[in-house]
Each structure stands twice: as structure tokens, then as C-alpha cells.
Amino acid sequence: MARYGMALDYKNCINCKACEVACKEENGVLLGADKHRIWVGVKEVEGQWPNLDIVSNTFVPSQCQHCEDAPCQEVCPTHATYYDENHVVRVNSDKCILCSYCMNACPYDARYVDDRTMTVDKCTFCSDTRLARGETTTACQNTCPTKVRTFGDLDDPESEISILLKTRDHFSLKSHLGTNPKLFYLT
Amino acid sequence: MSIKEFITSIPVNKVGIKDILKFEKSPTNLLVAALTLLFLAFFVIGVGIYLVHGHHAYGVTRQHPWGLLIAVYIFFVVSSTGLCIVGSLGDVFGFKDYEMISKRAIFGSIVTILGGFAVIAFEIGHPVRMLIYNILSPGMRSAIWWMGTLYGIYLTFMIIEFIFLLKHDMKNARIFGLIGLLVGLAAHSNLGGVFGFLNSRTISNGVFYPTYFILTAFITGIYIAFIMMGFRYKLRFPDNAKVMLTNLALIQALLLAILMFFETWKMLTGIYGGMPGRADVAEHILTTWPFWAEVIFGMLIPFLVALLTKGKNHVMMFWASLIGMVGIFFMRYDLVHDTQLKPLQMMKTREYMLPPEWVHYFPSSTEMMISLGGLGIVVLLYYVGTKVFNLDADAH
Ligand code: SF4
Ligand code: SF4
Numbered sequence: 001m002a003r004y005g006m007a008l009d010y011k012n013c014i015n016c017k018a019c020e021v022a023c024k025e026e027n028g029v030l031l032g033a034d035k036h037r038i039w040v041g042v043k044e045v046e047g048q049w050p051n052l053d054i055v056s057n058t059f060v061p062s063q064c065q066h067c068e069d070a071p072c073q074e075v076c077p078t079h080a081t082y083y084d085e086n087h088v089v090r091v092n093s094d095k096c097i098l099c100s101y102c103m104n105a106c107p108y109d110a111r112y113v114d115d116r117t118m119t120v121d122k123c124t125f126c127s128d129t130r131l132a133r134g135e136t137t138t139a140c141q142n143t144c145p146t147k148v149r150t151f152g153d154l155d156d157p158e159s160e161i162s163i164l165l166k167t168r169d170h171f172s173l174k175s176h177l178g179t180n181p182k183l184f185y186l187t
Numbered sequence: 188m189s190i191k192e193f194i195t196s197i198p199v200n201k202v203g204i205k206d207i208l209k210f211e212k213s214p215t216n217l218l219v220a221a222l223t224l225l226f227l228a229f230f231v232i233g234v235g236i237y238l239v240h241g242h243h244a245y246g247v248t249r250q251h252p253w254g255l256l257i258a259v260y261i262f263f264v265v266s267s268t269g270l271c272i273v274g275s276l277g278d279v280f281g282f283k284d285y286e287m288i289s290k291r292a293i294f295g296s297i298v299t300i301l302g303g304f305a306v307i308a309f310e311i312g313h314p315v316r317m318l319i320y321n322i323l324s325p326g327m328r329s330a331i332w333w334m335g336t337l338y339g340i341y342l343t344f345m346i347i348e349f350i351f352l353l354k355h356d357m358k359n360a361r362i363f364g365l366i367g368l369l370v371g372l373a374a375h376s377n378l379g380g381v382f383g384f385l386n387s388r389t390i391s392n393g394v395f396y397p398t399y400f401i402l403t404a405f406i407t408g409i410y411i412a413f414i415m416m417g418f419r420y421k422l423r424f425p426d427n428a429k430v431m432l433t434n435l436a437l438i439q440a441l442l443l444a445i446l447m448f449f450e451t452w453k454m455l456t457g458i459y460g461g462m463p464g465r466a467d468v469a470e471h472i473l474t475t476w477p478f479w480a481e482v483i484f485g486m487l488i489p490f491l492v493a494l495l496t497k498g499k500n501h502v503m504m505f506w507a508s509l510i511g512m513v514g515i516f517f518m519r520y521d522l523v524h525d526t527q528l529k530p531l532q533m534m535k536t537r538e539y540m541l542p543p544e545w546v547h548y549f550p551s552s553t554e555m556m557i558s559l560g561g562l563g564i565v566v567l568l569y570y571v572g573t574k575v576f577n578l579d580a581d582a583h
């Protein structure tokens with residue numbers, strides 16, 4: 001029983017997209033541009049050379065925020081979307097009827113349709129793969145060359161992520177929507 | 188009385204296939220018949236393509252998961268709720284002038300919702316699973332759960348009410364009609380809630396849709412009432428129908444005025460203050476032609492016709508109602524599309540792409556065929572109903 005979250009030292013991201021590849025490989029995510037569980041958002045540099053605004057150029061790696069108050073879970077008519085024992089937001093593909101309500105309700109565009117099961121799929125924090133094997137890392141975290149990602153138990157005060165969140169300033173995305181994301185961006 | 192006796196005592200006309208195929212071969216009738224057959228063929232082809240290719244046959248995407256079929260489903264269920272309201276005027280609320288349309292309107296509300304169900308069955312990925320898990324693990328905080336469940340109950344009550352109307356048992360018809368109406372209104376406002384609850388979509392979030400759905404349902408019900416009566420009397424209305432239609436036209440003018448007032452304020456409050464995600468979307472909507480189709484066909488033209496003729500030119504109101512229904516279709520399409528206009532992922536995530544601006548969607552031919560097929564089903568069921576049942580008011 002844990003309460004998993006992830007901290008992202010996003011300014012270290014170099015947009016190599018190794019995490020996207022590792023996620024697809026580890027979790028057997030279908031190929032195709034729209035079929036992704038995680039992504040790196042790019043904000044391109046603004047201004048004209050030589051007056052380039054170099055701080056405007058950022059890379060923001062992201063995925064399902066595993067919201068504590070997840071709109072996707074709230075709107076699901078059959079409880080296909082649920083919180084598992086580790087507070088990870090999951091989809092039970094046996095119960096999903098593909099009404100797509102969750103895809104519209106998720107403020108982060110974190111969900112897509114898996115064509116094999118014709119149900120909605122999203123990031124699981126590698127619950128079916130690495131966590132199920134007893135590992136305590138996710139594929140994206142493991143592969144990241146600049147160590148952007150720290151994954152761990154938010155309830156354990158000694159965990160690396162808890163210490164990071166106590167010592168580094170951070171923010172979360174679209175927090176005004178009251179979703180209480182468990183993805184934290186370190187500043 | 189046993190159930191068997193009850194069922195066998197429902198008055199129906201004994202008609203065979205031959206009687207159903209028999210109709211006056213006027214050019215309008217032939218055109219409607221040909222179109223209906225064409226649409227039914229479309230339905231079969233569209234469903235066939237869907238069964239082979241699944242959602243790939245549709246224009247829906249990750250960013251725009253709800254497409255034309257959702258809009259058409261809403262179109263039909265709004266029609267159903269509207270007809271239920273119109274039908275209830277006479278038989279639930281006891282306004283004598285409207286009794287002549289009660290049976291027809293209630294039957295219309297049954298066939299339109301069946302058309303809606305026929306369309307949505309091919310949009311929801313797993314409709315059978317839905318029936319099972321709606322009961323086994325109900326998501327009580329989901330507006331879709333409430334909407335679906337309440338519509339199921341509503342359909343049952345409408346059928347029971349219709350049977351009592353056929354049997355001329357006005358007391359029971361009134362009881363079931365009232366419950367059906369209340370459940371229908373609850374279901375329908377929940378359908379508005381499906382959009383109104385979306386925090387992530389500021390353009391749709393809020394109280395507007397759940398209330399506006401009821402208003403536009405009443406408006407749609409009156410449009411269809413004109414269309415049904417127009418076909419019933421071949422535009423040569425008897426005097427009692429004229430009284431009712433004049434009243435309905437005047438009510439329609441009032442409702443349309445309220446709707447236009449609502450819409451204006453929705454747009455004004457949307458744009459005012461420049462809130463990102465709402466103001467930019469509202470301004471963008473004003474530049475799209477389906478929005479103006481909705482306003483001009485669905486509101487302005489019928490409003491002006493009703494107002495300028497003081498509701499007395501029923502033939503013109505019939506044509507204005509047909510135009511109005513085209514506008515209502517765009518109203519539903521806009522509702523669904525505009526909700527999803529603004530991308531939730533605002534950053535570029537791939538090389539060789541520009542940062543997302545507006546989400547594009549255009550229905551595929553399969554979606555169009557299934558949608559027109561829904562219309563074909565509704566017209567066919569209604570036509571068969573006019574043969575099997577006596578939909579005119581019973582003589583007192
Ligand atoms: S980010 Fe989206 S999919 Fe993930 S928990 Fe939150 S609402 Fe659900
Ligand atoms: S698409 Fe599936 S997971 Fe999403 S709300 Fe519908 S049933 Fe639930």
C-alpha cells in the first residue's frame with residue numbers, strides 16, 4: 001500500500017524522448033502518434049535572432065497526473081476507472097464501455113483508445129509491468145538520461161520524492177481545477 | 188385483469204404488410220418513401236462498415252472523441268423529450284386544445300428515442316457491456332449513468348402511457364404521463380449535465396446546458412408537432428387543429444425569444460473578461476458557419492414567421508418548422524463540437540507539427556450514413572405506427 005507520485009525536474013529535460021520509447025516498449029503501447037501514455041511537450045523558442053528569448057524554450061514531460069480527485073474517475077458510468085490500492089488511477093478494460101466521457105473530462109489529454117481492447121488506456125505508473133514484478137521504478141524514470149523523474153511513495157516521509165518535495169519548490173499543472181495531481185514539477 | 192387480457196385488449200388496427208405498403212402515391216409521399224428507404228440502406232451499410240473497422244471508420248480522434256453520432260443521439264433524445272412535453276400539455280396538464288396531439292406526440296417521443304438508441308449503440312464501444320455494468324457497478328457520480336438509466340426508465344413510462352392512451356384510460360395515462368415527463372426532464376437535464384459538469388471545458392461548464400436543454404427540447408417538440416400535423420392533414424388543417432397550432436406557434440415565438448436572449452448572454456459572458464479557454468473559444472465560435480446556421484435556421488427564421496403571421500399562417504409555420512429542425516441539428520452538432528474545440532494539450536509533442544490551435548473534426552461518410560439511417564428508422568417506425576395505431580384523438 002503506497003501513495004505513488006512523481007516529481008519532475010523538468011528543466012533538466014533535453015527532449016530526447018527516451019521515456020516515450022521506454023514506456024511503449026515496457027507496457028506494449030501500440031505504435032502511432034496518438035497512441036501514447038506519456039509525452040514531452042515542447043514550447044519553442046520565441047523571438048527573432050539575435051534577440052532570442054532563450055528561457056521561453058522549455059520541454060515539459062508529462063502523462064496522466066494520477067489526480068487525487070480525478071475527473072475521469074468521477075464521470076465513468078461503470079466504475080471502469082478506479083483508484084487502485086496504491087492510489088494509482090487505473091482502467092479496468094473489462095468494464096470500460098468506451099463512452100469516451102473520461103477522455104473529454106480529463107483536463108490533461110492523458111487518455112487514448114487502445115485498439116486491441118477497444119477501451120481507454122492511460123499511464124499506470126507501470127503497475128501491470130514493473131510494479132507487478134516487484135520493482136519500484138517506472139520505465140520512464142529508469143531510462144531518463146538526465147534523471148528528470150523521481151518516482152516514489154508520497155506517504156513515506158523518508159522516500160526520495162517526499163524529501164524532494166519538502167526541499168524544492170514545485171507546482172502542478174492546471175491546479176486551479178481542483179484535481180490534486182500527483183505529478184509535481186520542480187522549479 | 189390478467190396481463191394477457193390487458194395486452195390483447197390494446198386497440199390496434201389489424202394490418203398486414205400489404206396495408207403498410209399501401210399509401211397515396213403523391214409526389215411528396217413517394218419522395219419521403221424513397222428517402223426513407225435510402226436512409227435505411229445507408230444505416231445497414233454504415234453499421235456494416237463500423238462492424239468491420241470499428242471507430243477507425245469514424246472521424247473521431249483522441250482530441251475529439253465525441254463526433255456526429257453523439258450529436259445525432261442528442262438530436263433524437265431532445266426531440267423525444269420535446270414531444271413528451273407537447274404530448275403532456277393535453278393529457279397530463281389537461282389543456283383541452285392540445286388533447287388532439289397527445290397520442291401522436293407520445294408515440295413520436297417513443298420512436299425518436301428508439302432512433303437515438305439505434306444510433307448511440309454504434310458510437311458506444313461496448314453497448315452490451317454497458318447494460319451489464321450499468322447495473323453491476325453503477326457510477327452514481329457520472330452524468331452519463333444517470334442520463335442513460337433515466338432515459339431507459341422514461342422509455343418504459345412513455346410506452347405504458349401510450350398504451351393507456353390507446354385504451355382511452357385517461358386517468359392512468361395521466362399518472363404514467365406525469366411520472367414519465369418528470370423522469371424525462373430529469374434525464375434530459377442530466378444530458379445537459381454531461382457537458383455542464385466538464386470542468387476541463389470552460390466553454391460548456393456550468394448551469395447553462397442543463398437548463399437550456401429543457402428549453403430547446405420544448406422548442407424542438409413544437410417544431411415536430413407542426414411537421415407531424417402538416418403531414419397528417421396534408422397542410423389542410425381542420426379548425427380544431429388550427430386553434431392548437433396557432434397557440435403552439437405563439438408559445439414557440441416566446442420560447443425562441445427566451446432562447447435568443449439566453450444565447451446572447453451566454454456569448455457575452457463567455458467573451459467578457461477574456462478568460463483563456465472560454466473567451467477565445469466563444470469568439471472562435473462566432474466565426475464558424477454552423478453557429479450561424481443554428482441561429483438563422485433554428486431560431487431567427489421560425490421566430491420571424493411566427494411573429495409576423497401572429498401564428499396564424501400554419502402552412503408557413505410548417506415550412507418554418509422544417510427549417511427549424513435543420514437549425515436544431517446544427518445546434519446539437521455545435522454543442523458537441525464546440526465543447527471540444529479547444530485542445531487540452533496546448534504544446535507541440537512531435538516534430539514537424541505546429542502547436543495545436545483548434546481541434547478539427549469532420550464526420551466520416553460512415554458516421555453520416557448511420558446518422559441518416561437513424562432518421563430513416565424514426566420515419567419508418569412513425570409511419571408504421573400511423574397504420575397500426577389510431578393516433579388521432581378519440582372522439583369524446
Ligand atoms: S490526469 Fe486525466 S486521466 Fe489521469 S487521473 Fe487525472 S483526470 Fe484522470
Ligand atoms: S470510456 Fe471507459 S473508462 Fe472512460 S468513462 Fe467511459 S467507461 Fe469509463
